[in-house]
Amino acid sequence: xxxxxxxxxxxxxxxxxxxxxxxxxxxxxxxxxxxxxxxxxxxxxxxxxxxxxxxxxxxxxxxxxxxxxxxxxxxxxxxxxxxxxxxxxxxxxxxxxxxxxxxxxxxxxxxxxxxxxxxxxxxxxxxxxxxxxxxxxxxxxxxxxxxxxxxxxxxxxxxxxxxxxxxxxxxxxxxxxxxxxxxxxxxxxxxxxxxxxxxxxxxxxxxxxxxxxxxxxxxxxxxxxxxxxxxxxxxxxxxxxxxxxxxxxxxxxxxxxxxxxxxxxxxxxxxxxxxxxxxxxxxxxxxxxxxxxxxxxxxxxxxxxxxxxxxxxxxxxxxxxxxxxxxxxxxxxxxxxxxxxxxxxxxxxxxxxxxxxxxxxxxxxxxxxxxxxxxxxxxxxxxxxxxxxxxxxxxxxxxxxxxxxxxxxxxxxxxxxxxxx
Amino acid sequence: xxxxxxxxxxxxxxxxxxxxxxxxxxxxxxxxxxxxxxxxxxxxxxxxxxxxxxxxxxxxxxxxxxxxxxxxxxxxxxxxxxxxxxxxxxxxxxxxxxxxxxxxxxxxxxxxxxxxxxxxxxxxxxxxxxxxxxxxxxxxxxxxxxxxxxxxxxxxxxxxxxxxxxxxxx
Ligand code: SF4
Numbered sequence: 001x002x003x004x005x006x007x008x009x010x011x012x013x014x015x016x017x018x019x020x021x022x023x024x025x026x027x028x029x030x031x032x033x034x035x036x037x038x039x040x041x042x043x044x045x046x047x048x049x050x051x052x053x054x055x056x057x058x059x060x061x062x063x064x065x066x067x068x069x070x071x072x073x074x075x076x077x078x079x080x081x082x083x084x085x086x087x088x089x090x091x092x093x094x095x096x097x098x099x100x101x102x103x104x105x106x107x108x109x110x111x112x113x114x115x116x117x118x119x120x121x122x123x124x125x126x127x128x129x130x131x132x133x134x135x136x137x138x139x140x141x142x143x144x145x146x147x148x149x150x151x152x153x154x155x156x157x158x159x160x161x162x163x164x165x166x167x168x169x170x171x172x173x174x175x176x177x178x179x180x181x182x183x184x185x186x187x188x189x190x191x192x193x194x195x196x197x198x199x200x201x202x203x204x205x206x207x208x209x210x211x212x213x214x215x216x217x218x219x220x221x222x223x224x225x226x227x228x229x230x231x232x233x234x235x236x237x238x239x240x241x242x243x244x245x246x247x248x249x250x251x252x253x254x255x256x257x258x259x260x261x262x263x264x265x266x267x268x269x270x271x272x273x274x275x276x277x278x279x280x281x282x283x284x285x286x287x288x289x290x291x292x293x294x295x296x297x298x299x300x301x302x303x304x305x306x307x308x309x310x311x312x313x314x315x316x317x318x319x320x321x322x323x324x325x326x327x328x329x330x331x332x333x334x335x336x337x338x339x340x341x342x343x344x345x346x347x348x349x350x351x352x353x354x355x356x357x358x359x360x361x362x363x364x365x366x367x368x369x370x371x372x373x374x375x376x377x378x379x380x381x382x383x384x385x386x387x388x389x390x391x392x393x394x395x396x397x398x399x400x401x402x403x404x405x406x407x408x409x410x411x412x413x414x415x416x417x418x419x420x421x
Numbered sequence: 422x423x424x425x426x427x428x429x430x431x432x433x434x435x436x437x438x439x440x441x442x443x444x445x446x447x448x449x450x451x452x453x454x455x456x457x458x459x460x461x462x463x464x465x466x467x468x469x470x471x472x473x474x475x476x477x478x479x480x481x482x483x484x485x486x487x488x489x490x491x492x493x494x495x496x497x498x499x500x501x502x503x504x505x506x507x508x509x510x511x512x513x514x515x516x517x518x519x520x521x522x523x524x525x526x527x528x529x530x531x532x533x534x535x536x537x538x539x540x541x542x543x544x545x546x547x548x549x550x551x552x553x554x555x556x557x558x559x560x561x562x563x564x565x566x567x568x569x570x571x572x573x574x575x576x577x578x579x580x581x582x583x584x585x586x587x588x589x590x591x
Contacts (some may be wrong), residue, residue: 011428024569036450037491037492037493047591048580049580050581050589050591051589071451072431074451074452075543077452077453121491122490122491123489123490123491137490139491139492139493139519139522140493140517141493141519141522141580142522142579148587153569156565187438187485187488188484188485188511209525221485221488221513221514249561279438293520326569367448368448370446373449387440387442387443387489388442389442389443389446390442390446390447392448394465414572
């Protein structure tokens with residue numbers, strides 16, 4: 001029987017050189033990304049484990065992104081511990097509070113390539129599937145073991161194959177597609193499984209749009225979500241990691257899939273989707289969503305804070321003002337994105353429209369700072385989770401949507417179809 | 422490996438999709454002291470939980486328990502308030518791993534919520550893979566755990582397991 005992408009990549013990282021779905025294996029990791037959880041939880045665990053040295057300082061990325069710059073004394077302490085750790089162990093890749101969100105900066109730094117096994121101390125580490133990698137999230141204790149040994153045990157996942165054909169219409173985005181898939185399949189549909197993406201739609205997609213999809217597969221419980229390499233990924237690698245060799249990982253034609261699901265966007269035209277509170281699986285076509293008034297419109301996060309996201313929002317907001325009953329917060333995903341947006345004139349458009357542009361951080365997405373919701377407030381957000389209390393008060397509500405829908409809603413002050421602006 | 426004692430306690434029953442934000446909200450994650458953080462355990466779905474939970478109690482939940490964030494703080498605060506085992510119809514992947522890593526058994530029983538009410542006594546025998554609800558005269562057999570998970574659990578969590586395996590002390 002042939003192998004899926006997940007089986008091939010995991011197998012290549014084991015001693016025996018092979019892995020099949022259902023097995024439990026030990027694999028060596030190419031890169032580990034840790035953020036504030038290093039200072040808050042991992043360092044104390046390393047102490048308990050009596051670990052004094054890291055396995056390879058060149059294969060660890062430390063990011064201070066969730067509360068960047070520090071929002072309170074506790075987060076300041078966590079950042080300080082991370083900086084000390086980086087210095088003490090000579091960690092090669094460090095992104096302090098000035099540089100951006102982990103899942104954006106890791107690829108920007110050229111730290112993921114096709115075929116890699118990447119682990120992050122964050123559930124949205126599935127994002128790097130966009131680069132034909134096996135990447136997944138683990139928490140503090142497993143990260144500590146990887147810091148010490150570079151190795152980790154895994155259950156080799158079974159794979160669901162998703163094929164998407166057709167084009168994404170104007171003013172709809174890959175975010176609408178993944179919200180639709182999550183709503184069709186449900187929030188635990190892919191638990192412990194790999195979601196392998198195929199089809200012409202995925203093949204044509206920009207790196208950013210692909211990352212949005214891989215980012216959100218974890219909202220269905222997926223362990224990883226590798227895609228095939230496309231032209232955009234090739235160009236990205238050439239630019240970001242020109243001296244690194246890599247080979248695309250292609251699944252065998254007789255690979256075994258537990259399920260094969262097809263989306264045909266030719267006959268079933270994609271519409272803007274809005275996920276109602278309090279689960280990403282509550283997606284509805286925007287026509288079926290009431291024009292609910294919103295207190296906050298947020299564009300940012302590792303899901304949709306990239307240049308193309310800011311570009312579409314700027315296109316809608318150019319020369320317009322946001323409604324007086326709402327506020328617009330834009331948080332570019334990284335310093336690099338911020339600079340590009342600045343040069344492209346987007347930042348000016350947002351400010352002139354009455355929006356707020358913050359530095360690059362997780363910030364509002366995790367209810368940390370720079371846009372926390374108060375009691376009873378309603379937000380429309382380009383982020384990935386609308387769990388109760390996620391962005392602030394437990395009586396606040398979050399509607400998830402694409403950056404285009406968020407921008408359109410900011411102009412009207414209520415949930416609005418971007419195709420109608 | 423030390424044998425795991427039988428676990429017996431009162432059940433706290435939760436529904437489907439209790440995600441990590443419901444277990445412990447993001448705003449508390451910068452608290453460095455688990456005791457302080459644990460004061461907010463499960464405060465969104467059941468505000469009275471923290472005041473009434475007792476050492477040795479057991480959580481029984483529906484589908485997809487622990488979905489969402491990778492935060493190990495979620496099982497940690499549950500452990501901190503005295504919960505000794507979690508039974509769910511299904512678990513989210515990272516939460517499942519985290520629970521074993523900190524030495525708490527996570528047991529999957531597909532229709533458990535149909536047979537347990539709040540406050541019922543639940544008896545768990547990990548060695549035998551058996552869960553009993555005496556008041557309902559119901560017994561479930563659970564499939565064996567993967568070897569590595571068993572090892573981690575029976576050594577008392579991944580920290581101990583790692584130290585033993587690598588022969589470390591400090
Ligand atoms: S932007 Fe939000 S979802 Fe992404 S890593 Fe930060 S907190 Fe997590």
